[in-house]
Amino acid sequence: MPERYDVGAVENYWRQRWDETQPYRAPLTSQQPKFYCLEQFPYPSGHLHMGHVRVYTLGDVIARYHRMAGYAVLHPMGWDAFGMPAENAAIKSGIPPKVSTMGNIDYMKRQMQQMGLSFDWSREVTTCLPDYYRFTQELFLLFFERGLAYQRAGAVNWCPSCETVLANEQVEDGLCWRCDSVVTKRDLTQWYFRITAYADRLLEGLKTIDWPEEIKAQQTHWIGRSEGAAVEFELIGFPDRVRVFTTRPDTLYGATYIVLAPEHPLVQKIIQGRPEEATVRGFVERERLVSDMERTAENTEKRGVFTGVFARHPLTGDPIPVWVANYVLADYGTGAVMGVPAHDQRDYLYAVKYQLPIRRVVQPASHEEPELPYVAPGVLVDSGRFSGMDSEAAKSAIADHLKSMGFGEPRVSYRMRDWLISRQRYWGAPIPIIHCPSCGPVPVPKDQLPVLLPDNVAFTGRGASPLAQAEDWVNTVCPRCGAPARRETDTMDTFVDSSWYYLRYTSPESVSEPFNSELANYWMPVDEYVGGKEHAVLHMLYSRFFTKVLHDAGWIDADEPFKSLLVQGMVVYGGAKMSKSKGNTLSPETILAEWGTDATRLFMLFAAPPEKDFEWSQQGVEGTYRFLQRVFRLVVRPHSSGSDAKARESLKRIQARTIKKVGEDIGVRRAFNTAVSALMEYTNALYQDLEHVEADEQQELLGTLVLLLAPMAPHLAEELWHRLGHQESVHLAAWPTYDPAWLKEQEVEIVVQVNGKVRGRLTVDADWDENAIREAALAHESLTPHLEGRTIKKVVVVPARLVNVVVS
Known part of the structure; x- marks a missing residue:
């Protein structure tokens, strides 16, 4: 009997050999076609979970296949290492974020190496190290120079007990995560990136990339391009106007009230000294404690108060009341809406509740009496000179009329807001700005980068951010005039770090620039990006924005970062997504130790298509373990030989079919589950007929099996390839070819x-x-x-x- 496949010994041996020989190092450039395969890099939380195992397995199979198919492959890995969890841990434990983060990186890297992943570790990047974040700061300065980074006041979560700003994640049911105090809102001057300047290009770019339609739809919805009109309502008794945006200017004659967001800057001004002042102020304070998501949810009760002020309708001249309501957000549109209850569901519910007038101004072309609210197109009624006009034609006609009167204009609006990048945190890249009383915000000169994080800071969770309390670090001089000045104490959103890391991988040893443009132009765009759906909007939208800005600045040729996108479903166990709270997590180390890396990988590939959720099953991984044992026995055992022409023909046909299918399933369709099925079918055929062909053909047929298995079960394939007499790594061997005649x-x-x-x-x-x-x-x-x-x-x-x- 042949020796049994000792999984642990074989996998440990080959991982050590790969570590010594470095077969996966990417060339700087190559005459071969290039293939850049990238999985989203992880936050070093301490341990990999089974979701990580799945995503890295998918990317690894793609990278290994393309390397064997003759491509120069870049397959790097790094660490999205800044972030709030490490700082929260420092507040609780006293362990500095850098210490805990670097310790977690060491542990997680060992886990990845246990998985036998074909990463080029010579290109490893860590976003919390100065050799990376100095260039994050340089990119901030580029945005600042191009007018894409600016400051303005914005509302933040504030804990009055801790006297500190809280991230949304630190607010639990309206209470501070640390002391359970009621969280309030406070206006704070913060930094923004002007992503809205790229809204149309971000929409257009979606037409050029090979992404799942679901993901494109999510980004399209997030950007939220709307054509309509800006409309201005004069406030009676005030010199101010309320500006609203509407996609339905055809319904303007049906506007019977105005609604301001509680945070709208006009609210405090117009209620001052009025009888309604106390009521409105109380309402505003209560609503500022409610999250935007909760305020705008469909099942949330519409709440509001009358300000006592009226606005003048721009077309009729009629006075209409101005209200403050919870369903309008300051950061959406203009922070004000015109209430048209006859033709908007939300306005209708509000008007019914508060007994506001409902005026129908659009009716069906059939002139039937519609049920309200009527939101479909139709014909205008009771709309002055526009009565009888088709509602679609009336949109542009009324917008143009408003422009001629000086009360509005045609306008395109976007749901997407500019990107708030300020974080009142320590564990992030410091924003490289110095505030001078005379010169204002002054960029730190590039030759003074990086602005290093100070080491001696106290993590109390109270008061201003730790950086603001580091007086020796904060106090400096203005680079422009030499006067005493103070450093910016906000750090950058960690999404900034992850918006350009894929470029750093192309030349991570560069010391004078974020990346070498020539090398970036060779490797970019990423040919296959693998990651979770949860990053479909923010991370990938911000990365696209960064790429377009760098393209416009002449730094790179690529206009899009990720040519193709593969999103994977969740790992499910016991019918629910794995999570600590559900108590259904599995340790990758335990699974890999029990069944081996290759059997675990193969089961994950076989059990479900990558985009579908994947149910973990002990029986399933045991099945792939048995299959690999069967492959091992088939290859290593002695075989008698024969010369049966019919058996030979049958094997040559299934060999050609399997080479074609596995190559297309991995390289084109990403249908890994059916690729595994094809290998199982081929293995069965070899068991049945291998001993009926000559010895030299037996070696060739078995060699095909090992080559096709290599991307998916790399350790076993390497072992069997050498047992078949080869000296070089199977992962550097050429992907097998076939004679198309055998497919007929x-x-x-x-x-x-x-x-x-x-x-x-x-x-x-x-x-x-x-x-x-x-x-x-x-x-x-x-x-x-x-x-x-x-x-x-x-x-x-x-x-x-x-x-x-x-x-x-």
Whole structure:
């Protein structure tokens, strides 16, 4: 009996050999076609989970296949290492974020190496190290120079007890995560990136990339491009105007009230000294404690108060009341809306609740009385000079009329807001700005980068951010005038770090620039990006924005970062997504130690297509373990040989089919589950007929099996490749080819019918023409009783499928 496949010994041996020989190092450039394969890099939280195992397995199979298929492959890995969890841990434990983060990186890297992933570790990047974040700061300065980074006031979560700003994740049911105090809102001057300047290009770019339509739809919805009109309502008794945006200017004559967001800057001004002031202020304070998501949810009750102020309708001149309501957000649109209850569901519910006028100004073309709210197109009524006009035509006509009167204009609006990048945190890249009393915000000169994070800071969770308390670090001089000045104490959103890391991988040793443009132009764009759907909008939208800005600055040729996108479903266990809270997590180390890396990988590939959720099963991984044991025995055991022509032909045909299918399933369709199925079918065929062919063909047929298995079960394939007598790594060997002639069927079965009813079956040569098939069918014995005494009117031949004889 052949020796048993010792999984642990084989996998440990080859991982050590790969570590010594570095077979996966990417060239700087190459005459070969390039393939850049990238999985989203992880946050170093301490341990990889099974979701990580799945995504890295998918990317690894793609990278290994393309390397064997003749591509120069870049397959790097790094660490998205800044972020709030490490700082929260420092507040609780006193362990500095850098210490805990670097310790987690060491542990997770060992886990990845246990998985035998074909990463080029010479290109490893870590976003929390100065050699990376100095260039994050340089990119911030580029945005600042191009007018894409700016400051303005914005609302933040504020804990009055801790006297500190809280991230949204630190607010739990409206309470501070640390002390359970009620969280309020406070206006704070913060930094933004002007992503809205690229809104149209971000939409257009979606047409050029090979991404799942679901992901494109999510980004399209997030950007939210809307055509309509800006409308201005004069406030009676004030010099100010309320500006709203509407996609339905055709309904303007139906506006019966105005609604301001609680945070709208006009609210405090217009209520001052009025009888309604106390009521409105109380309402505003209460609503500022409610999250935007909760305020705008469909099932949230519409709440509001009247300000006591009226606005003048720009077309009718009628006074209409100004309200403050929870369903309008300051950061969406203009922070104000016109209420048109007859033609908007949300406005209708609000008007009914507060007994506001409802005026119908659009009706169906049939002139039937519609149920309110009526939101479909139609014909305008009670709309002055525009009455009788089609509602679609009226949109532009009314917008143009507003412009001529000085009360508005046609306008395009976007749901997407500018990107708030300020974080009142320590563990992030410091924003490289110095605030001078005379010069204002001044960029730190590039030759003074990086602005290093100070080490001696206290993590109390109270008061201003730790950086603001580091006086020796904060106090500096203005680079422009030399006067005393203070450093910016906000750090950057970690999405900034992950918006350009894929470029750093192309030249991670660069010390004078974020990346070498020549090398970036060779490798970019990423050919296959693998990651989770949860990053479909923010991370990938911000990365696209960064790429377009760098393209416009002349730094790179690429206009899009990720050519193709593969999103994977969740890992499910016991019918639910794995999570600590559900108590259904599995340790990758335990699984890999019990079944081996290759069996775990193969099961993940086989159990479900990558985009579908994947149910973990002990029986399933045991099945792939047994299959790999079976492959091992097939390859290493001695085989007698023969010269059966029929068996040889059968094996050569399934060999060609399997090479074609596995290559297309991995390289084109990303259908890894059916690739594994094809390998199982091929293995079965070899078990059945291998001993009926000559010894040299046995080696060639077994070699094909090992080569096809290599991307998916890399350790076993490497072991078997060497046992077959090869010296070089299987992962540097060429992907197998096939003779297309073996894909042609030699014989096909034809259904023979009479008047559409099946009367028999006929086996013919695959290359027979219609005349030969017709003659054979008419002479077939199964038709004789059905043709006697009847006249043949027509014979229909469908090659390779059927013959239908039509008789009287």
